Structure formats: C-alpha cells, structure tokens
Amino acid sequence: MVLSSLLVQFGCGDNGEGSASDAMTTPGTNPTTGVSTSGSGVPTEGSASATDGVTGGMSSQSSTGGSISGTDTAATSGTSDPTAGTDSATSAASTGAVSVSDSATTLPDTTTTDPGGTTTTGGGDTTVADMSTGIGGTTEETPCQVQMATLKPVIPNMMLALDKSGSMLTLWDHDANPNTPTITRWNSLYQVVDTVTGKFNDKVNFGANLFPNKSAQQVYNANACLVNANVEIKVKAKNQAAILAGIPAANTMAIYGGTPAAAGVTSALNHLKTLPADVPKALLLITDGAANCGMGLAPPPLFEMYDQTLHTIVGDAFTKDKIPTYVIGINTINMLSDGKQDGSPDMINPFTKLNELAVLGGNPKNDPNEKFYNADNQIELSAALDAVIADALSCIIKLDVEPAKPEFTIVKIDGVKVPHVMNCGNENGWVYTNPNGPYDAIELCGTACMNLKTSGKADVNFFCVPN
DSSP states (O other), X not given: OOOOEEEXXXXXXXXXXXXXXXXXXXXXXXXXXXXXXXXXXXXXXXEEEEEESSOSEEEEEEETTEEEEEEEOOOOOSOSSOOOOOOEEEEOTTTOOEEEEEOOOXXXXXXXXXXXXXXXXXXXXXXXXXTTTOSSSSSOOSOOOEEEEEEOOOOOEEEEEEEOOGGGGOEEOTTSOTTSOOEEHHHHHHHHHHHHHHHTTTTSEEEEEEESOTTOOSSSSGGGSOOOSSOSEEEXXXXXHHHHHHSOOTTOOXXXXXXXXXXXXXXXXHHHHTSOTTSOEEXXXXXXXXXXOOTTOOTTHHHHSOOTHXXXXXXXXXXXXXXXXXXXXXXXXXSOOOOSOSSSOSSOOHHHHHHHHHHHTBOOOSOSSOOSEXXXXXXXXXXXXXXXXXXXXXXXXEOSXXXXXXXGOEEEETTEEEOBOSOTTTOSEEEESSTTSOOOEEEEETHHHHHHHHHSEEEEEOOOOOO
C-alpha cells in the first residue's frame, strides 16, 4: 500500500461568548462567519438583518437601540459534510445597519441537544437552525471556520533480520529460467533488499541485522555462531544507502557460519524496543535454513539441534511488546531432515517450523497450508518482501491539532464514509488511538485500513462548536 496523504480539516475553537450584534461592533473578523466586518461602537440605531440559507424559520435578538432579525430560507440536503458558503457584510456608518448573507451550512451526521432541550438528529442533512443564535437556542453552536492541512500516516520502523549463513552461497535458479546462469541466494537477497529499501525508502524507516555477523567463520564450533549484541544498521529514515553499505556485497563469496536466528532476532528486537512507543514497529525475518547455534550448547548439539527458543522470542515480542514478526523462507523444503551430522538440525521439518514461527509472529500469510512466505526464486522473494512491507505500513495518522469536538469527526476513503467503531481489533472502521483523549491520532481498522493503503488517501473532517 502506498502511504497515504491525508486531507484533514480542523475546526478551530472560539472561546468567546456573546451575541451576533456584539461581534459586529468593532473592526475585525466575524467569529461566526470568519468574514471581515467593519463598523464602530455598539449600534444605537438601525438594525441588522441576516438571511441564512439554512432552514425555514425565524429568530430575533435584541441589541442596545437596535435589533437583529433572521429569515431562514433554503434548507440543505443531500450531503453529510458541512460546507460553509460565502459570507458578505456591508456596514453603513451612518445607521449602523449590517446585512449578512450566508449559504447553507450543515452539521455532520449526529444527534445534538441544544441548551433549550431541543434535539436535532442528522442523517446527512442536519442544518444549523440559525447562524446567529445557534441550534434552536440563544448561544452560538455552529461549526467554526474550518482549517485544512495535508498529513501522512505515521512512518513505521522495521528491522530486517537477514540470514548470512554459509548455505546462502547455494546457487539457485533465481529467474525461473533454466537457460540463464544461476546465482547465489545471497546475491538475490542483496538485490531484493536493494529494490525494496529503495521503493519504500521514504515510507518505512529501515534497519538491518545479520545472523551470523560478518566475523563468523566456516568452522564446526562457536565461531560459526557469532552475532553482534548491537545491530549492524540502526533504524533511520531514508536508510537504503546505509543498509546496502553495511551488509556483504551481492557478489561476495565470503558468507560463512551457522544459523543463529534466535540471537540475531533478539538483537533486532532489543533495538526496536528502544524506539518511540507510539510508532508502529515490525521485524522481517528472512532465512534459508532451520535455526541452530542454541545458547549454552557445544558441538554437535550446537548445530544438530533445532533452537526452539526462537519461537518463544518471536511469540513474546508480539504478545508482550506488540512487535509483529513477518517470516520469509528461501527455498524451504517441506520434508523431515535426516539425522546425519551435517551442521543442520536433525529430524525436524524446516517448513513446519517456519509455519509455526509465522503464526507466533502475529501476521501469518493468509494461506491455510503456508503461513510464512516461501520463495523458490528471486522473483518470488521480491514479491514476498513487497507484500510484507506493504502490509506493515501504518494506518495510524497523528493529528497536529486535536479537534475541539471529536464526536463530529467524519472519515471517508474514496468518498465512502468510514464508520467510527469501538474496537479496532475486530471491527472495520476507525478509532481514536486514545479513546478517552487526548484525541491526537486516529487509526483505520480492518478493511478500512486495507482500503486506505490501496487508495493512498483519506479525507478526515474535524469540526468544533464554540463555547
């Protein structure tokens, strides 16, 4: 999903009180209409009349030595978005008379009760009873002037945990064409990392960690299992160049070691936990083998025993720290391994282990048989990384200014209204990330989140009601 631009309209609160006549006695801006007005002093003679394109009704308000009368003529219909029309004000210095013409203004779909106890229910056509006196009462309760801004969803932080074991030098048919030369799995992985970090360079903050590290050796002892306590490349914005410089080159043949996935994932997760808590995080694990190099073990179990602690680490990251792990396998075979001493875990099914790991990670592939993304060539590997990173894009939008009346917020995607829901975990719609305030961010949920990623934008309208 391409990160979206978000059009947000913020209602700006007016904390002042008073009548429409008070607002028109001094030069400045009419707080009800947002239009510049002129005049001097409190009118002692004359009257102010207002014709509002709102609802059919009459309202009046007295001022010192004058009056304000309103004749409401044209009712609005067919829309749930409040749209403020053009206001004009003419001041006659000799008489103090002011005339105002407003086009229709509607409130969002809601039910409101005015100070006088009158309830108004809107199904997209709710209108302000009078721009001067408010919704059926004597205080101003019209949505204030709308301020517009263009925002983007939060950019997520993602760590790439990359398998740099000796088996990554295995040659494979990278392009699904037997007539072209084969290349190493590492060569393909490097190229795909290059592509996706470039494609999402301004949409995801990437970091990367290797397991084992570049100092690991091709030996049958612990020197094959070395992993940095701190990640090779920390998460940063626009980090493509740093990642490519920090991992072995595409055509290298100096790829050695076992598969210490648990240690590599632990370092990556520890780094993610140091980043801001309100920014979405994710781990992307890419491996061509089964995890070994279990902590505290000596050869041969160091290499011949599967490291089940990897599953606990990934599961805890999701359930306790809210960090999901996406799992991508490179040419993973769906069969039981043999029991010979060959540096790989014995008598386990790597395919089954990665399936289990993907489920524990919290974001498994939507396939009953293959829960992780298994790539048999570079084309599939590239597609898998594309899908995973697109899925990890955020549906959280931070708001620079809180809406004064958060209950009036309207969210639309491609012109279709998105419902406000209570639970983002199992409903389709949107929520405030802090349901009890501060109302400084919203999150799209379920199909609404997917639609946001597909559409690339959402319209969010905020309104306020002056005190």
